[in-house]
Amino acid sequence: MDPHISLILCLLSALGFCSCQNELLLNGPLNGTVGGSVEFTLINPPSAPPFRIILSFSGNREDIIFTSIGGVEDIHADYVDRISVDKTTASLELRGLTLNDTGLYTVRISFISGGVESQGETSLTVFERISGAAITSTDGILIAGESSVILTCDAQGSIITRGWRKDGNPLYGVNIDELNRTVSISPVKKEDKGDYTCQVSNPVSSETVSKGLIVNYGPEKVNIMGEGAIEIGSPVHLTCTAESVPESTYTWAFNGTETSVTGASYSKEPSEYEDSGTYTCTAWNSITKHTDNAVFKLSVKAQGSLGGAGGLSDGAIAGIVIMIILVVAAGIGISIFLWKKKGCQGCLAGREIGTKDTPHQQLSR
Numbered sequence: 001m002d003p004h005i006s007l008i009l010c011l012l013s014a015l016g017f018c019s020c021q022n023e024l025l026l027n028g029p030l031n032g033t034v035g036g037s038v039e040f041t042l043i044n045p046p047s048a049p050p051f052r053i054i055l056s057f058s059g060n061r062e063d064i065i066f067t068s069i070g071g072v073e074d075i076h077a078d079y080v081d082r083i084s085v086d087k088t089t090a091s092l093e094l095r096g097l098t099l100n101d102t103g104l105y106t107v108r109i110s111f112i113s114g115g116v117e118s119q120g121e122t123s124l125t126v127f128e129r130i131s132g133a134a135i136t137s138t139d140g141i142l143i144a145g146e147s148s149v150i151l152t153c154d155a156q157g158s159i160i161t162r163g164w165r166k167d168g169n170p171l172y173g174v175n176i177d178e179l180n181r182t183v184s185i186s187p188v189k190k191e192d193k194g195d196y197t198c199q200v201s202n203p204v205s206s207e208t209v210s211k212g213l214i215v216n217y218g219p220e221k222v223n224i225m226g227e228g229a230i231e232i233g234s235p236v237h238l239t240c241t242a243e244s245v246p247e248s249t250y251t252w253a254f255n256g257t258e259t260s261v262t263g264a265s266y267s268k269e270p271s272e273y274e275d276s277g278t279y280t281c282t283a284w285n286s287i288t289k290h291t292d293n294a295v296f297k298l299s300v301k302a303q304g305s306l307g308g309a310g311g312l313s314d315g316a317i318a319g320i321v322i323m324i325i326l327v328v329a330a331g332i333g334i335s336i337f338l339w340k341k342k343g344c345q346g347c348l349a350g351r352e353i354g355t356k357d358t359p360h361q362q363l364s365r
């Protein structure tokens, strides 16, 4: 009924011109879960217990759920075990909800037999709880620029909304269907790698699932690092890098001829003048089957021609080696000293063997 009309009717009623239906206010719209329960309550409860209460339902069927007239109750057979009615407040608890309970609920009360009736209604929507959410993906290894992928998000239950995120951020720049059920990426780019999450929700539940996407690419940006000029005798040491998923494997060529060196680093020691020339590192990605290479020019110069810049002189290396030997020897000496001081309690034989075979003896030889 139009609220304005009811208001006018009520005013007329108050003035004693007619009787009219007073509005009851019910909570809601309500959301329920299959198997769960809801409570319909009046926001403006009656000031005294009503003489007559009628609770009815209208959905995919019409039921008079409950009547109480002058204390005589009647409960619809389908509701016997699953309702509780508070006859003072005219509130209704409905348990064991099924999807069929979705609909409109009406409360009508009056205070005397044949008296003015007040009425209110509200709606209930029952949802199945969401479960078993999962993201499935089209099979196969993804290669940047070559492959496509479709991710599908599904779950059981009453699905109302789905939402996608990538690495925690809203998902942009890909094709998402109207229902947000599938995400299509064609072709995949290396930036598409990451963690995709799908959140499936309805008003009573929500589930979030995620799936990691690996995109193979490269090699790209192959680069050789090392000294471009070295003195004869010092080591040749070059390192090759490339951006690649998975990690690339490397081969090396010198002056255009394949060498037996594999791996990211190329070393040779000591260097000779013939080591001057062109080094080529070729990176190969076993998944993308792509290769790329980098070229590096090395020149081996005469001793002293580089003014001591870079690298360690033979003298310095010898100095370091001697230092290490001294430190190790001192360490051994201290250990033996402490061990002897502590002694080998109660075993003379052990002590003899000890003095015979200690590293100290070997050192002093």
Ligand SMILES: *[C@@H]1O[C@H](CO)[C@@H](O)[C@H](O)[C@H]1NC(C)=O
Residues within 6 Å of the ligand: 028, 029, 030, 031, 203
């Ligand atoms: C029921 O769900 C709808 C839609 O999400 C929401 O607007 C409404 O507030 C919910 N009702 C209650 C009582 O939580």
Ligand SMILES: *[C@@H]1O[C@H](CO)[C@@H](O)[C@H](O)[C@H]1NC(C)=O
Residues within 6 Å of the ligand: 060, 098, 099, 100
């Ligand atoms: C819901 O109603 C339909 C037909 O109206 C019936 O076939 C079905 O069994 C009912 N489901 C439940 C859970 O009561």
Ligand SMILES: *[C@@H]1O[C@H](CO)[C@@H](O)[C@H](O)[C@H]1NC(C)=O
Residues within 6 Å of the ligand: 160, 161, 162, 163, 164, 178, 179, 180
């Ligand atoms: C689809 O996702 C967008 C963005 O997250 C969201 O605004 C929209 O409500 C979703 N639609 C459905 C049907 O889930």
Ligand SMILES: *[C@@H]1O[C@H](CO)[C@@H](O)[C@H](O)[C@H]1NC(C)=O
Residues within 6 Å of the ligand: 255, 273, 274, 275, 276, 277, 278
């Ligand atoms: C490689 O090429 C450089 C420059 O062309 C040359 O000086 C060097 O001797 C070459 N080395 C060998 C082993 O061929």
